Amino acid sequence: MLRFDKGEDFIPSFTAWLEKNSIESATVICGIGMLKDMEIGRYDGREYTRMTEPESCEILSLQGSVSMKEGARFVHMHVSYANHDFQAIGGHLFSGIVSMTIELVVAPMTPGLVRKPAGGVFWQMDS
Amino acid sequence: MLRFDKGEDFIPSFTAWLEKNSIESATVICGIGMLKDMEIGRYDGREYTRMTEPESCEILSLQGSVSMKEGARFVHMHVSYANHDFQAIGGHLFSGIVSMTIELVVAPMTPGLVRKPAGGVFWQMDS
């Protein structure tokens, strides 16, 4: 379990931790806490439609994977969060700033998850 | 981690993989990707109310279990997905077609999860 602190840029901080610990493949099986200034996306088969969420929101779930894409670590996470009316909203998580804390559970795997181009902006897991 | 490809009928494909690998009990701890033509349900204490979702949607989370029910593998998964407005929707997942990919994290367990009738259409885990 990793803890991220208020103000951290979530995905770059996570990627830096993965690099420091030489983890190339992993799954993200749990993540709760709060994020603000999120950018999320929805893939339409060719590209992502994006939206931003400036508000600080409770993170309901985080699930995803870490793989290698063109030699660099690629964090692929989908987020579900609640707005101020408790309505759940979600999508592919492009970015977010930790607004209180994030507790993330990561299961490192044997290196081997690699992504390759699969048409458009989509990179398919090659394993 | 399993990867399902575009066009696969998600639950039958997963069940076939479980049979091929002789896995009778497992938990599903992470699943992201996209599904279309989903049928989801909501249990009212006696039966399921069902709805269908033709649109291809980002899967925000998949959680569930694999157990044996009357001698066959039974996949019990709850799904949360985002529609084109990023609103999250969800329920019991009856079926869905993989529309881009699904990356599923499965933790096999020692055989022993078995379901038995518990009134109405409900089968309770017997362990």
Added chain:
Amino acid sequence: MLRFDKGEDFIPSFTAWLEKNSIESATVICGIGMLKDMEIGRYDGREYTRMTEPESCEILSLQGSVSMKEGARFVHMHVSYANHDFQAIGGHLFSGIVSMTIELVVAPMTPGLVRKPAGGVFWQMDS
């Protein structure tokens, strides 16, 4: 995997099981089933706004952790559930009564997760 039965007060039942099994640190990586009479919350930086959900709802996901706070086990879970229109709603889970069953996947950890005051009502994980 733990199973909770109809009528159980979910968080006290889970806490009692943790005490009985001497588990001080753990992560909750999966939880599906149904809860009613839930109280959920949203942290605004100083305190929680709360709402109650009397209806029996499908639980879409449960993610969280178990740590020690002032010498007692502290269960921190975020929930996502679907209402009767399949809309997802969620937040910090304060309480709920099991209305059908809950199947919870818990990964015990080496003791060491401890929470300390971090301003207002917020207790930060100290590790």
